[in-house]
Amino acid sequence: MVAWILLSLACRTPKPAAPPDAPNIILVSLDTVRSDHLTTYGHSRDTAPYLDSIAADGVSFTDSYAQASATTPTHASIFTGLHPYDHEAYGYSRKLVSRHVTLAELLRDHGWRTIAATSSMKFDRGSGFSQGFEDYLLFGDGAKNRRSKKVSDGVRALLAEENERPVFAFVHYFDAHAPYAAPAPYTTLWHPGMDAPAPEDTTRFIQHNQSTPVPGPTRAYLAALYDGNIRFLDDNLRSFLDGLAIANGRSTLLIITSDHGEAFGEHNYLGHSSKVYEEIVQVPLVVRWPGQIPPGRTLDRRVQSIDLLPTIGALLDIPIPEGLPGRSHADALRGVSPTPPRVIAGVTDPVVIFNRPRNWGLIGELDGRRFKISRQTDEDLRLFTLDSDPGAHRDVIAQHSREAGLLMEAAVALGVPVGKRPSQQVENLRQLSQEQVERLEAMGYIDELEQPPQ
């Protein structure tokens, strides 16, 4: 009885209203965008002039990592502030369970109106990503090239509604993801074309050639198609944000990032999914908040997906769940003296990318040098010196066993389940329909298919 009364009171307790000066927050996820293919990050092609203009009015982080190599785990890390080995939403077959507090829940409970619009089946109702959102628009079906407009139109319509509350909008665009078949003229912006694969067949091509060497001209063609798709995405982003009117008249904190990159044969690997190569895990992070964040700066602090929740919490001055592993970069964004670096086992600002116990990596500085240690399927433990080998191609673990030992120590201290078998827990395992399995296979995500243990 007492419990019932307490529960009843809790349900009737009004949620706190957001402060009068609380901003709107628009969090944009550009699926499958590697940072070095963006104008802002030094790409020779003008793939993203609009994003570049936003960066000029805000801040871009030059050393930004995704927490994983696939859509589900990285977005789950963005929403929860947890490493993938803690939330265990490893792929489409494993949903984000409700006991984790998400960014949307946090903001909703502090007075924000929460809306989301997504353009991949990975966010469907069974994924667990809708928790905390009052409006949740799904555009994961149908022609890929038309989804972004649906996403933009859906969000713009909701933002134009009269509403006193500040708004949190999660906006997800899928244009850069294979197939690289943006409409004309985007596919021929930087390459006249090849006989095969046709742009619409690039998903299948990647699937069939994922781990085999591909000739240089074909790699260059795929990368040019991809760049054209990023330009299409950038134009869609412009259509969404240019002149965007939010009825409540509040200021807007805009955050733009990505969930993973894309490989074009740098390590004889195409696409993304489970490997932790640099080209697959380095992603953009651009933040703009007029009047609050001094514009026109680049920050070389290392950031990761799990840092977004603590950073947003600190910028808004709202409490976040205790014990989260990420850290806030609010001070650096505001231009005041930033928090000192974090050192674990002698490793400065370690970042963990984690897909599964057999596919993870850790990046950090040791004795002033930047290292990466990684363990991937079919590979021994490897170590790279990123200062002289930024693409992480030459394994130097034999020459640097001490450093490898310290990086492993940092990994263990951060909770990485080093050398353990994949979790057998089935709490979050989804039962997929035949149609869902076929769609996943068509997208090239065979390794995300898991079935409950018999």
Ligand SMILES: [Zn+2]
């Ligand atoms: Zn993705």
